[in-house]
Amino acid sequence: MAATIPSKLCLPAYSRLPLLRACRGRCFSGTGAVGAARLVQVEEPPPYTPARLAGRQYLSGSHSPGFPEFLGSVRPGFPAVFQPAHATGPLEEWASVVKGVIDRELTGAGALLFRGLPIRTDQDFGQFCKRLGYDMMVYKGGAVDRSELTDMVYTAADEPLEMTIDLHTEMSYLPQWPKKLMFCCIKPPGEQYGGETPVTDMRSVLRDMDPVLLDRLRKRGIRYIRNIADRSRDVWCWQRTFRTEDREEVEKFLTERDFSFQWNSDDSVTYWYVMPATRDHPDTGETLWFNQATSHHCSYFYQHPNFGGAEQAKFRYPFHTCYGDGEEFRQEEVTHMQQIQWRHAVGFHWQAGDVLVVDNMVTGHGRMGCTPGVSGRKVVVSLTSN
Numbered sequence: 085m086a087a088t089i090p091s092k093l094c095l096p097a098y099s100r101l102p103l104l105r106a107c108r109g110r111c112f113s114g115t116g117a118v119g120a121a122r123l124v125q126v127e128e129p130p131p132y133t134p135a136r137l138a139g140r141q142y143l144s145g146s147h148s149p150g151f152p153e154f155l156g157s158v159r160p161g162f163p164a165v166f167q168p169a170h171a172t173g174p175l176e177e178w179a180s181v182v183k184g185v186i187d188r189e190l191t192g193a194g195a196l197l198f199r200g201l202p203i204r205t206d207q208d209f210g211q212f213c214k215r216l217g218y219d220m221m222v223y224k225g226g227a228v229d230r231s232e233l234t235d236m237v238y239t240a241a242d243e244p245l246e247m248t249i250d251l252h253t254e255m256s257y258l259p260q261w262p263k264k265l266m267f268c269c270i271k272p273p274g275e276q277y278g279g280e281t282p283v284t285d286m287r288s289v290l291r292d293m294d295p296v297l298l299d300r301l302r303k304r305g306i307r308y309i310r311n312i313a314d315r316s317r318d319v320w321c322w323q324r325t326f327r328t329e330d331r332e333e334v335e336k337f338l339t340e341r342d343f344s345f346q347w348n349s350d351d352s353v354t355y356w357y358v359m360p361a362t363r364d365h366p367d368t369g370e371t372l373w374f375n376q377a378t379s380h381h382c383s384y385f386y387q388h389p390n391f392g393g394a395e396q397a398k399f400r401y402p403f404h405t406c407y408g409d410g411e412e413f414r415q416e417e418v419t420h421m422q423q424i425q426w427r428h429a430v431g432f433h434w435q436a437g438d439v440l441v442v443d444n445m446v447t448g449h450g451r452m453g454c455t456p457g458v459s460g461r462k463v464v465v466s467l468t469s470n
């Protein structure tokens with residue numbers, strides 16, 4: 085991979101067209117069988133009409149005083165945006181160039197957005213991910229319902245579309261988590277309908293967290309409690325969560341991770357365990373906010389359309405969090421964490437073929453609610469373990 089800086093500075097305004105004749109930013113090149121593939125970093129942030137956050141329906145914590153009013157726009161370099169420097173050729177030409185950018189830039193930037201690649205279908209994206217050559221990770225034991233569309237390509241979330249999914253780092257409530265997430269927009273929702281995938285900077289989140297709360301969390305950890313129904317009672321069931329019909333396989337998964345569990349009389353399973361609130365990045369050594377204290381707290385469901393807004397006994401919700409020693413979080417502690425996470429979040433309008441790659445420890449993600457029935461939004465995801 086070679087980086088070249090052209091002498092002539094003539095970057096056009098940020099455009100939906102995948103054609104850039106020259107760039108003033110950095111360029112990343114690779115040579116394929118057909119010809120040279122070159123990506124340029126786009127310096128101008130994509131235009132964005134910020135989504136309202138404060139007071140938003142189906143967004144947990146949005147009615148708390150001090151909640152950020154709007155979702156931020158892309159900042160310089162977060163996410164860093166790349167686009168082909170010339171009309172695109174076959175997809176295989178691009179994988180090695182994209183991989184070069186990911187390997188070099190991802191951990192520093194936290195998130196990378198690639199636009200204008202010739203990806204149109206789930207299968208295109210699956211092939212593209214395979215050519216990137218990372219170890220793909222099966223989504224097993226995760227908290228949300230997620231369908232596998234094609235080999236290792238999943239729906240980003242099967243949550244009701246109107247729900248805004250709280251910002252989180254993927255599977256940070258488990259002992260193993262994906263290192264990278266690769267989202268792809270197969271069909272954009274339309275700018276007026278919402279459906280952005282916001283990303284948030286976990287370095288800044290940690291820096292701004294209340295130090296007393298942070299100290300408590302780091303000393304006591306976070307207890308995660310999950311209640312998962314049997315298939316006979318809910319489609320969001322342990323059979324789909326663990327991708328098995330076999331109770332023994334579920335018990336093996338839980339036992340291997342030292343989780344406490346019990347089967348209940350209605351054939352649901354409840355399990356609980358404690359995890360840290362922060363983790364050190366394996367490549368940089370930096371400490372990062374890495375947990376799902378807010379998105380797994382029972383109050384998430386107070387704004388969930390499937391739960392009708394009613395507050396039920398905590399054990400009836402699919403998941404719940406508290407301090408590691410069992411003491412409940414105060415609601416203001418939960419809203420503080422939510423507010424800090426949203427304060428550092430940015431959004432952009434999806435375009436067809438966009439690929440968003442995030443370092444799952446450096447960058448959190450969520451989903452803005454969007455209008456069901458009319459948006460046609462389709463965003464898929466693949467997870468990697470390296």
Ligand SMILES: [Fe+2]
Pocket residue numbers: 252253254449
């Ligand atoms: Fe997620």
